[in-house]
Amino acid sequence: MAHAFAGGTSAICRCPHDPGRAALVSRPRHRLRVLASSLPTPAIEGQGVELSVTTRRGRVLPVLKDCSLRVPPGQLWMLLGPNGCGKSTLLKVLAGFLNPSSGTVYINRPCSYVFQNPDHQVVMPTVESDVAFGLGKLNLSLDEVRSRVSQSLDAVGMFTNILHPTQRPIQTLSGGQKQRVAIAGALAEASKMGVIKAVRKSVGAGGEVSALWVTHRLEELRYADGAIYMEDGQTIIQGDVSTISKFIKKKQARYFGHFEL
Numbered sequence: 001m002a003h004a005f006a007g008g009t010s011a012i013c014r015c016p017h018d019p020g021r022a023a024l025v026s027r028p029r030h031r032l033r034v035l036a037s038s039l040p041t042p043a044i045e046g047q048g049v050e051l052s053v054t055t056r057r058g059r060v061l062p063v064l065k066d067c068s069l070r071v072p073p074g075q076l077w078m079l080l081g082p083n084g085c086g087k088s089t090l091l092k093v094l095a096g097f098l099n100p101s102s103g104t105v106y107i108n109r110p111c112s113y114v115f116q117n118p119d120h121q122v123v124m125p126t127v128e129s130d131v132a133f134g135l136g137k138l139n140l141s142l143d144e145v146r147s148r149v150s151q152s153l154d155a156v157g158m159f160t161n162i163l164h165p166t167q168r169p170i171q172t173l174s175g176g177q178k179q180r181v182a183i184a185g186a187l188a189e190a191s192k193m194g195v196i197k198a199v200r201k202s203v204g205a206g207g208e209v210s211a212l213w214v215t216h217r218l219e220e221l222r223y224a225d226g227a228i229y230m231e232d233g234q235t236i237i238q239g240d241v242s243t244i245s246k247f248i249k250k251k252q253a254r255y256f257g258h259f260e261l
């Protein structure tokens with residue numbers, strides 16, 4: 001299933017069940033900047049990436065302080081770290097949605113997922129109702145439905161804001177936007193592990209597709225070829241799943257140990 005990849009030109013793909021999760025998916029197509037490296041050309045690479053934002057009060061806030069990572073082609077890597085450590089921001093920088101204050105980014109452009117005719121896939125009058133359409137059968141609470149709708153729209157790059165209100169009539173959308181809404185509907189219905197399994201399936205076939213998946217769930221690591229751990233705006237460690245898993249578990253043990261004192 002290609003829904004997890006289907007972001008049109010969007011590289012950010014958020015998990016439908018957790019706003020803190022996202023995936024960056026790329027296919028070899030267009031090179032932004034080439035990094036000198038003796039290793040095989042990566043699918044996704046960041047070197048010394050930093051990003052500061054200026055708050056409304058004029059305070060400069062460093063969000064990414066020093067991030068380096070390398071995702072080999074045809075692999076699925078996970079990006080983990082505590083809430084607010086900068087995972088989503090790093091993804092946005094890698095995807096080209098945000099410009100880094102410094103550092104280098106290399107990324108193969110994501111491919112688009114195109115339906116033959118998006119008008120055949122959208123059935124309800126507004127964006128929100130269309131994405132929620134398939135959830136009716138799942139017996140979910142209103143909050144859960146709203147959360148899934150918003151996360152699925154995020155996943156396909158249809159960020160809900162003034163420009164993309166969830167109440168927007170479907171007929172005012174472009175063809176590409178309708179495609180995204182249709183995909184968001186499918187994502188909203190996907191089960192928790194279903195999406196990551198689908199991403200796993202799609203990655204690795206011939207090295208064509210690579211993905212960087214942001215998660216808090218250690219159990220999702222089993223689908224990964226490798227992982228990167230971030231803390232406080234910095235990438236701390238990158239490596240194979242077993243190494244990163246042990247590293248995180250050790251950290252958690254130390255954390256909980258602290259509270260047991």
Ligand SMILES: Nc1ncnc2c1ncn2[C@@H]1O[C@H](COP(=O)(O)OP(=O)(O)OP(=O)(O)O)[C@@H](O)[C@H]1O
Nearest residue numbers: 019020021053063082083084085086087088089090
């Ligand atoms: N435009 C901005 N203005 C102010 N603060 C920002 C901005 N963008 C990000 N931040 C802050 O930077 C930090 C990192 O945010 P980010 O969303 O990247 O974290 P995250 O690791 O994805 O978090 P989570 O796992 O909770 O989703 C947060 O403290 C966030 O509030």
